[in-house]
Amino acid sequence: MSELTFKIIFIVAVFGISLFVAMYTTYAERKLAAFLQDRLGPNRAGPFGILQPLADGVKLFFKEEFIPRVSDRLLFIAGPAIFMCTALMTSAVIPFAPDLEINGTTYAMQAADLNVGILYLFGVVSLGVYGILVGGWASNNKFSLLGAIRAASQNISYELAMGLSIVSLVMVSSSLSLRDIVDQQSGWAWNILYQPLGFLIFIVCAFAETNRAPFDLPECETELIGGYHTEFSSMKLGLYLFAEYIHVFISSAVLASLYFGGYQFPFVSDLDPGPVKTLLGGLVMFAKTGFFIFLFIWIRWTLPRFRYDQLMNLGWKVLIPLAVLNVLITALFILF
């Protein structure tokens, strides 16, 4: 098949996989939360509650969709769409598996191998702020606006520390392309051994960027009613909530690629390129991503949430100096 056909099929497949994994992350979250809280999770819809996400989706579709007297109708409808778009756009540069070689032609298992892949990730993450801001503003509701502004300022504060920790990672691997970074981690040389502090900073910033875990002040129910998605109902709310889970999946995949070796595993990397290696590599990648999704869920149901000033304090006064220190230490190591 030609290159273009393969690319189109691959893009549709990645799109489908992102949605599917996000769907079952909601199920896993409820089951794990139940396990941590010593109760059973959903177990009515299908055996062991497997069909629960489907039931949730159908429920959201059938709810009444009303648009209150908003300041701007077009922006109200566009907000969740922008958020979902930016969430899905990040999956374009993630290397899911090693190259597939059939009959001499190589098919890359990555939708777009940019040689500035990490910058692209960074750019799309900084665009995610718009979905929240536009949705919160268009709701014509003071609580929504407050929630939106809190979410946006949290997002931009933690972007800085994330960028700085990525800088030290790029210094170690001398390439901005995600595929090169994953390829350099063959065997046992995973990046977490070279950048432990960077990994810690990045994972904390990933929690803050996805508005999850201890950093979900903008949208928790006890603080601001619903935060920026108070006035949204039916599928628009569904888009906001679902996009958040897609963010979780993508952040886990990025963490696995950057720091934990992506699709590399000590004995899988030595195989000859072919369908077997691609399959095993893909399974390894999804296993690592699944581990990080489990970590996201585990931390959410274990830690209490940060107050807003504690959150800003952590972002600006603790993480950014630590990230700069990390860059300095990495530079010294490389020099000597």
Place this chain on the structure above:
Amino acid sequence: MNNLPEIIRTIPLSHYVALSSALFLIGLLGVLIRKNIIIVFMCIEIMLNAVNLLMVAGASYRGDGTGQVMVLFTMAVAAAEVSVGLAIIVMIYKNLKTTNIDLFDQMKG
């Protein structure tokens, strides 16, 4: 990605000059017409971007990285200028309760 430079060869540089000038003139129109200080600020950003586009086009045509580094500096200075400008606008709003530039006449006479 490999055949992008071939596209540049078919588009003469004068077309980029024309696009950049048109964008600059649109930004200038916004600065002259609009009365809201924030929109005026945004039109200044359009003008800066028009100049950036021209510099990058020139740098790509000559294979010289200097133009692109110059654009990097322009972006940095524009970022600093926007932050300070917006802080000043917020202060003006606190004192005068308006953003209409026709009413910024405290220093007249």
Place this chain on the structure above:
Amino acid sequence: MDKIFYVLAALTLITAFMVVISRHPIRSVLFLVATFFLISAQYILLNAQFLALVNIIVYAGAIMVLFLFVIMFLNLSRDLERFSSWMPIAAAGISIGGIGLLLLSAFRVAQTNVEYTGNPEAGLVEQIGEVLYRDFLFPMEVCSVLFLVAMIGIVLLNRKERELPSKIPLS
């Protein structure tokens, strides 16, 4: 495939014009974000990949968010300008026309159809890094001082003034 430049150019001019004539400040901001996206697409067409993404990160991702914040805090929901007379628009049109004529005449005389002597490697990160750190090291360091000064200035501008204890004159 080379028609894509003309399509992008037309779209850029349209969105920039919509920024200028939009009545709703938030719509102006969103049109400006779209303009920046289109300009980044032009940069990619010119093989300046690093700059395209930096344009999105800095302009569309940070500066425009700042604009949105200010508009939301100042609560500018709808533009309150009233259309009073044609005079400002006519004057602006005449001056724009004059400057346009000036630019046109300048570029007729100038040598703008240069030979393409570029190399495809020029826009990549490695090249820009080399040029930046070899030839422009001092301006880069000065830029960092510029940011520091801007930050200090902004914090100073928005400080609440402490009221000095007033001296009550003894009569």
